[in-house]
Amino acid sequence: MQLPSRLSYTALALYLLAIPLAAQPLATEAPSFASASKLQLRWELATSSAGTQTPGRGASARLILTNHDSRPLPAQDWSLYFNCVCSMVTGAVPGKLALEHVAGELFRFRPAPGFAGLAPGATLNVEYSYPGKVVNLSRAPMGPYLVYDAAPAVGVRIGDYRAMPIAVKPAVTPEDTYRRNAGADPLPPSAVPPVLPTPLQLEKGPGQLVLRGRPTVSAAAPLSGEAALANALFPAGLPAGGPPLRLSVGTVAGQASPEAYTLAIRADSGISIVGNSAAGVFYGLQTLRDLMPLPGATSMALPEVAITDAPRFGYRGFQLDVARNFLGKQAVFKWLDLMARYKLNTMHFHLTDDEGWRLEIDGLPELTSIGAVRGHSDRPGLRLEPAYGSGPDPRDTNGSGFYTRADYIEILRYAAARHIDVIPEIEMPGHARAAVQAMAARYHRLQAAGSKDAAKYLLNDFQDRSVYSSAQFYSDNVMNPGLDSTYAFIDHVVTRVAALYKAAGVRLRTIHVGGDELADGAWEKSPASLARMRKEGLANIADLWDYFYDRVDTILRHQGLYASGWEELAARSTMLNGKRKLIPNPRFTQRGFRAYVWNNTTGAEDFANRLGNAGYDLILSPVTSMYMDQSYNANPDEPGVNWGGYIELDTVYDFMPLDMLKNLAPDARIGKDGLTDYGRAHVRGIEANLFSETVLEPARMDYLVMPRLLAVAERAWAPDPAWATEPDSARSAALHRAAWSGFVNALGQRVLPRLDLEHAGVDYRIAPPGLLVEGDRVLVNHVLPGITLRYTADGSTPTTASPPVTGPIAEHGVIQVAAFDRNGRRGLVARVDRP
Template sequence: MRVSFAITALVIALGSASCSQSIDKQSSNSAVETVAQWSQSSLNQFADTLSVTYRIVTNVPSEACASDAKADERCFIAEIDLTPADPLTDLVELTNKHWQIYFSQMRPVLDVLTDDFDIERIKGDLHRITPTDSFSGFEAGKTVTLRFRGELWQLSETDPMPNYYIVATDNTELTPAVISSTRLVTDPLTQLEQRPYVEAFTSASKQYQRTATDNLPWATAGVLFEQNAQLSMQKSHLDNSILPTPLKQVTHANQAKADLSLGLDTSKVDFSAVNTSAKQIQAALERLTVLGVSQSAEGIPLVLAALNEADMINGQYKLDVSSQRIMIQANDPSGFSYALASIQSVLGTDSLAIAAMTVEDKPRYDFRGMHIDVGRNFHSKASIFKLIDQMASFKLNKLHLHMADDEGWRLEIDGLPELTDIGSKRCHDLSEQHCLLPQLGSGPFADASVNGYYTKQDYIDILHYADDRQITVIPSMDMPGHSRAAMVAMQARYNRLMAIGEVENANRYVLDDPQDKTVYSSVQYYDDNTLNVCLESTYAFVDKVIDEIAKLHQQAGIPLQTYHIGADETAGAWLESPACQQFVAQSDQINSLAELGPYFIERVANMLADKGIQPAGWSDGMSHTRVENMPGNSQSNAWDVLAHDGYKRIHQQANNGWLTVLSNPEALYFDFPYEADPKEHGYYWAARALNTQKLFSFMTGNLPANAEQWRNIENNPFVADDRVQTNEQGQRVSGPLEKQRSVAGIQGQLWSETIRSPQQLEYMIFPRILMVAERGWHQPEWEVPYQYAGAVYDQNTTNFTDKMRQQQASQWQSIANHIGHKTLAKLDKFAINYRLPTVGAKVQAGQLHTNIAFPGLTVEYRQLEGDWLVYQQPIAVKGSVEVRAVSPNGQRRGRSLTVSH
């Protein structure tokens, strides 16, 4: 084994064989004098001309793991080809070994299987390649291959991170150089990230299967054709369709339509009569303007009136449309805005006339949210604004803004400048006194687009923008785990203040016990990312951050309602911390080191409650707390996998009386692939195919019942036993929901480890977010009623009846057509880079047949790499055939698939 795991260094350096600065070339075959030291130009030239190719060889454990591996061990083997190219290597034979190449590797390297190189893991996913004594140098055009064994598996062509870079070790003054062949490129037709350095998968059994029991089929054109077989073009109800589905809708077919081509007349709206203002519905009116419905005194009058009904809830409204006027009744700004959003939804793409109708509507859940991680990779204020606009279009009302994690701190905090001066950027600084170490393929430079932060004014702007669209912002700075950015920044603050003798101030926000010898590793392979929860300075820091965020809310005039602690994936720190051992010995609140994690969450939760702020956290951390020590209104985001009994924890937390928000990965993690295809973007630890239809099918009111329609990550059935379970002492360990208990809502999640561009951000969110809106707003008739006595569900039980399945299929038919015929065209007008579905296709009797997940979209095909043609009906084809979808505005294409004969 030639793999070392360094803890302190963290850069991707490739100081390479020396490059010629003066060359005496007598003839093309003459000897060439090599230069003893790198120059900046030679380093840059080498980086620009070195070809890198990454390939997955096998994920089969029997082929990939060492001979002495445990029976259940999972490994993969990968190779990296390094090929020097013209013009540099045509002139000089590179023999100098003063180079290092740094690269991000999602799964740690276990063994190097090539004699010429070592690979050292620095920290997190950052690895470093160095030559060994047996390395004889690079030669022009000659490939050297680095073969290695990694931990677990790599099942996607998007796993290999970009931006390898080279650092010269014989001239430390030189700037690192990014190896050009490992940069991402953007496909101009799809706007998707492309990895030219990654070799395409060719073998499902060796590369794409997870284990021997993996029965998930590769989503080829033929597989998709079978999946889409029940879908057909359905336009009969599209003129009146609304998404999310309203509670009640009656269309008056015998009445004249309302013609909105002249706009809406808002001049006579009496805002004094309703609990709202012109400003509070202006955003909804502006979205209509984008679709062609202006505000004009010549248009149809818009009338707003109060709605007085029993048991009113936020967002409830009544919409009455006629050719003479449009009346909206509601009792809060969100109700009026949601009614206007329904008008936005019902509009067609070729006419501004809508049917006369009456809609009575209200949301199923009060919490209908979207989470976006800007900590791992930063996303601009403009991107957040676009997301907020579309959330409002589909009646979502919570934005969970995750602004701090191991890889970045993204919000300016008054009085703690290091958090953003250092914690907001990653670059090649091994000392981490100026920036964090590179991670996630960020490369060596601080000006990379994945770096950045929101100023205080930016955050206030986001608050205002969201509030104008009836959306509450829930800020989150993950703690005590996932806190490496904060810890590095506060260590730099400590060093700065100690250097000028400000000892007391330096110690005010110390987050780590320097005497702590605990060895641990987080899920992301960090060994230094967890706040020490035994230090009072840690709580001083947390308190400072919360207070400063609350001040920004006060300045915005929008009180901080909920703060998300995070509290997830704490990696077993503190066990050998003298400060913690002393704390436990002296504490009258806790009795063991194992109680320190719950203690932190309980203490911070009550700190928030004392400030009048609702505490929130992820379900795993929340599950370890003592309920009696937690505020009664605590919120828990449940990210438990249902196929792994996740419903049990969700039921327990709902039974605690907490506001339990569904955030389940296999349905609601938008950083996962849409389809089971190695070219699809994203992580896949809980699901390898999460398309819009699957999220639509989510039975949120009966979580274990999903076992009757869903399968696990390997496409195998699972059993959900929701009956009371007890331990050996007879104590209840799990069981069904108590009567009158339910979940509080639903939230989509986008984690940003692999999301770098605004286009990729939107691609991963849209159109899946539409089904967050649907499931958060509307309770479907096909949902299996919950059985409070407890029940067992699997593929053989029949609670999900044939009638329910038919109802589900019928409604999906309608929604899929609504999306294909109406929604995507509107998203085009808002410049949203949504995902176009890959096309289902087969060749039968020599003819090409196609179908698509969203009927109404144009499909194109081509033969033998000829011209792309519009597919209209089955047509005779020969040879290789490709198919792809086209956006309604004709400006983008979906990823193409080759059709098997």
């Protein structure tokens, strides 16, 4: 078997090759019946509007199945499997079929008694319902495949499947977009801020440093990596003998941060960068990159400047989820490079979840031989079920893959060379199904071999009769805190992970130990958990939670680490007036726990503030502004999910870390706690999160993350802008307009074009233009002033050959306008009709 280059991981390849043929999905189906490769499947929203709900059922949808084979789809004995990221109404559906929930987000249709089959050339419409609204394609079925009962181990993808566009009136019209874009002004190049993220102090000089040759870099040996970066910044075609470029570690006056630096560019003396540490020098070089002319410029000149700079927060993070859909090592390197370019210094590596365990752990091969592999199987314990459209084939590189120990060490060293810390996340006690399933398989394998150590790392109580459903609809995804083997497993994993950092020569300070979304009902009917509660004198499940994390904390401390986790790690579930309420957990406030606060949805807007005021160190990653997997807006053609809201570029830009209630309506702030001075001191940083449920290709990730990540970088590095602290509302609005104009002009005229011209391989989102019909003309604008806009008036889609927009469009017809990057890549098209 030849694995794609994206997944060249020897250990996984050897494992898959070693699976007995009887256990692999074979390229064989029931010979008398229609082949999945010759079936056509279409999904469409059946309701007249994405916002319309059928009373008692929610939105309606249909699957349209057409048989293009010469053989029939039989009346019985087959299943059509697929994934869906939201719940559906299961049971009998019209047409004598039944919709069944299999596990997690895996569903299937089965023929019910009376189904007549599907003859060659015939079409079947399958109607079903969602309990809630469907507003975009993220809730359409993913990865459908067919299984015949006669060959239950064989799953074959449907050969021709498409989710059809949701044809409704846009929730955000071109007029809406125009008015939103009008909050910024186009700026001439001379008025565009020269550096992003915004530095603390920048003084422009009167002249320029003209580069007629490559600068001569001088640096002490400990700065060899920075010297290499400095040399790489300049075009290879420049001759030698340019001005001096001096790199040094020294003292940046008035700045205590080790990441502080000064950058001086002078026509008469060249370039000098001094950092409080090598990291400071590195960030000074990133600023120098930002000041350089765009690739291809006719003149290589740098402006004279004197910059003193330091970050606002010591933690500036990006969470990369490779558990839901896997990313190969080279893709990780790409995002580390982008993080470094924009001065982000922490990659929160979401390595494990229900749907995948992505790191090789010495001594526990099942974690990757089972927990890192998704695909169809007719028996439990062989691999994980398909998820997020990964389909039936265990060789699919979205569903299957992991980093070998050597891979991970290479990632750690690559990140360290860019002054990025990598914080591994090992999800527990919930979101742990991949580990639970793997350790159960290990138990059964060793038990069959007569081993006395079979249960050494077991994570689930086989007698557990607890009834629960997780956020992803699993009922078997939690580690059991009543088992000593659970803690043996955690200790083993933590020890091996710490050893990887030691082998890489990289310091590990903390492990993120999950803690989020433990489903109500978990552990309640587990004999092992109930026995533990009796033994330890624990009154309720909340006490058992505390007991679990007390032991986890002890394991981490033994390795010299502190505990990080989602906000639930620092929360205590209690009751208030008969309703469940989360409060800061008083038990762990002095343990040094670091809480990543994600939930600021309605009712929880101030929970981060309450945790900080109680003494917990905080990383702020609120879903309403920092989740890069959320859609930009409610239009159906926008990818991403929407459970936490919609996040446009200005939503991220307007996030105020130390005043998270600032953008709430006045009545919504009533009764909410703000941050005290004590609480403010506990905000250690902010983080953008990308969960990868809908990320099936690199371009989708680029689209969702960029350019929103640039606004995250601005908020993490730069101090509060003047508009955020100005008490006068009119003055604040004027300051906001000026600052926002500077930011988006910098993106549109310099930052994103640099990525284009460097061919960095970043397919960032090119937003649709705004269009406004005013009298006898169409006004056009864009969120990124300076980007190229082209139009047509005959209803055709604009191309790079279409005329540019140079002002209002006076033509009549079907006006379509799109923006293009410097390489000719087109963004979403906006349209207005002018008869």
